[in-house]
Amino acid sequence: MRLLSNLVAAALALSASSFCSALSYIDNDLQIHGFFSQGYLLSDGNNFYGNSQRGTTDFMEAAVNANYRASPKLNLAAQIITRDAGTSDNGDVKIDFLFADYKAIENELSGLGFRLGRVRNSFGFYNDTRDVLFTRPTILMPQSVYFEGNGLREILFASDGAQLYSYWDAEENTTSLSVTFGRTKSLSADIVSNLFGRTAASFIDHANVRNPIYAQLSHSRDGGTSKYAISTVNMQLEGQGSFGDIALSANGYVLSAQKNLAKWTFTAEYSLFTTDFRSAFGNQSLDLESAYVQSQYRLAQNIVLTGRYEMSINDKSRPNQSDSHHLVAGINWAPAPQWMIAADIYGIRGTNGIPHTDHNDPLTERTEILAIMVGFRF
Amino acid sequence: MYLKLLPRPTARILGKIILIGAGVISPITSSVWAEQSPAPTITVFANASSGVNVDELTLGNLRAIFSVRKRSWDNDLPIKVFVLADQEPLHQKFCKTILKIYPYVLREQWDRLTFSGTGIPPTVVGSEEQLRQAIANTPGAIGYVMSQPKILVNSIDTHYRLFVSNSPVGGEE
Structure with missing residues (x-):
């Protein structure tokens, strides 16, 4: 049934695409794009999105966006998205981003502007387009830095607020800064459950993320041959429940580096999250540290092989008891520019x-996943 | 005068272009020239309304324009970028020789704009001829064309300007 509804969404996306390609051709002022991707996951050990140990198609992403130049200085942008990912996401249609982008200053070598509304947070290399199969390296994001499975993704991906952006160009390099000031937003019960675990979440009636601030400074050299970025986030999570208030203060830092060559791309990202948790039962400070190294090889113009090793430690004071290691091998093939078939x-x-919400039983320490995804874009 | 100096097939084609006269240059001409003359070069090509002399654009300027960081010309007209599809040889050559950016890196930048809403990516057109027409007919437009070796470029540009009222600027001089 789920697959059927996904296929209906795909058919809608396809029919929208023929309409939109005609639109975007007329003038450069309005562009409408979108994507649809359907995954199949088969796992051993734990479930990853739905009942993947039996094989699941409970992983689908689709979106349509519009970008309109209202005046030389003002752009309007919006994207609606639907995402189905086991119990982590249920296929609801959501506004992914919706903002006005005002480029206040622009001269020969630099520029500065503001975005107001719901904006994507720049965090690491991939966060601002993390739901698009065509823009991420593998079907599942690097878990170590992008926290796909444990509830943090919903907090990380977008903010309602203001984003300031700026850049400075030199002949051979460019430097960019983006700072996002988010409004306080309340978290759904599903997110709370994924974040704190089902048992703890049952005692929490209501939770907010208070005024998150994201900042990213990035530097690109020689036309993107070398890219570097440092990203930070500061957020406070507050909850009220039957056992009093809880508060979680978190500071995150990501260092990113990438080397792009004709055939090869090498990427490394390192993340450190310091957290401070306070509740009626006591306080706890945890530092989460993680990193990955990734190499990609372009076998042909439309075939990319990816290999990645990820390491994460959930508690730096107990590195040997809280560590996880991921080894990933994948292939992306674009049989036509609008299509992608990926297998990892x-x-x-x-x-x-590993998403906790897909399980009733305790997790096992060993998981293997085969993932296949077909994507279409327009 | 140039026509007499050229090998016959080339002169015939050039004659056709002059006859067509609307600035529509058949894509086949570049390949014929490529066989018989020195290799054609790629020229950045902008609509006259942009008020820019593309010869004066630096590598940094071109990267800022084609990466869609820079959005307006000095006369405040919005910059509208037109390109061919990623896999087209002309596009690949433009990226590598003019922008000195790998095409896949540029594609990643454009996809980030598209799917985070932070900019309007270039409009992709279906053929070199459509690219030429889109640039010639869209105020503020910029793109690239395959231009011919010097002697031919001069001829084409002369006729192009003669026949196209909204004449593009910045042909290779």
């Missing part, structure tokens, strides 16, 4: 990144 194999030791 994930070997996971440890439980970091």
Whole structure:
């Protein structure tokens, strides 16, 4: 049934695409794009999105966006998205981003502007387009830095607020800054459950993320041959429940580096989250540290092979008891520019990144996943 | 005068272009020239309304324009970028020789704009001829064309300007 509804969404996306390609051709002022991707996951050990141990198609992403130049300085942008990912996401249609982008200053070598509304947070190399198969390296994001499975993704991906952006160009390099000031937003029961675990979540009636601030400074050299970025986030999580208030203060830092060559791309990202948790039962400070290294090889113009090793430690004071290791091998093939077929194999030791909400039983320490995804874009 | 100096097939084609006269240059001409003359070069090509002399654009300027960081010309007209599809040889050559950016890196930048809403990516057109027409007919437009070796470029540009009222600027001089 789920697959059927996904296929209906795909048919809608396809028919929208023929209409939209005609539109975007007329003038450059309005562009409408979108994508649809359907995954199949088969796992051993733990479930990853739905009942993947039996094989699941409970992983689908689709979106349509519009970008309109209202005046030389003002752009309007919006995207609606539907995402189905086991119990982590249920296929509801949501506004992914919706903002006005005002470029206040622009001269020969630099520019500065503001975005107001719901904006994507720049965090690491991939966060601002993390739901698009065509823009991420593998079917599942690097769990170590992007926290796909444990409830943090919903907090990380977008903010309602203001984003300031700026750049400075030199002949051979460019430097960009983006700072996002988010409004306080309340978290759904599903997110709370994924974040704190089902038992703890049952005592929490209501939770908010208070005024998150994201900042990213990035530097690109030689036309993107080398890219570097440092990203930070500061957020406070507050909850009220039957056992009093809880508060979680978190500071995150990501260092990113990438080398792009004709055939090869090498990427490394390192993440550190310091957290401070306070509740009626006591306080706890935890530092989460994680990193991955990834190499990609372009076998042909339309075939990319990816290999990645990820490491994450959920508690730096107990590195040997809280570590997880992911080994990923994948292939992306674009049989036509609008299509992509991807297949990945994930070997996971440890439980970091495994969605808790897809399980009734305790997680096992060993997971293997075969993932296949077909994507269409327009 | 140039026509007499050229090998016959080339002169015939050039004659056709002059006859067509609307600035519509058949894509086949570039390949014929490529066989018989020195290799054609790629020229950045902008609509006259942009008020820019593309010869004066630096590598940094071109990267800012084609990466869609820079959005307006100095006369405040919005910059509208037109390109061919990623896999087209002309596009690949433009990226590598003019922008000195790998095409896949540029594609990643454009996809980020598209799917985070942070900019209007270039409009992709279906053929070199459509690219030429889109640039010639869209105020503020910029793109690239395959231009011919010097002697031919001069001829084409002369006729192009003669026959196309909204004449593009910045042909290779």
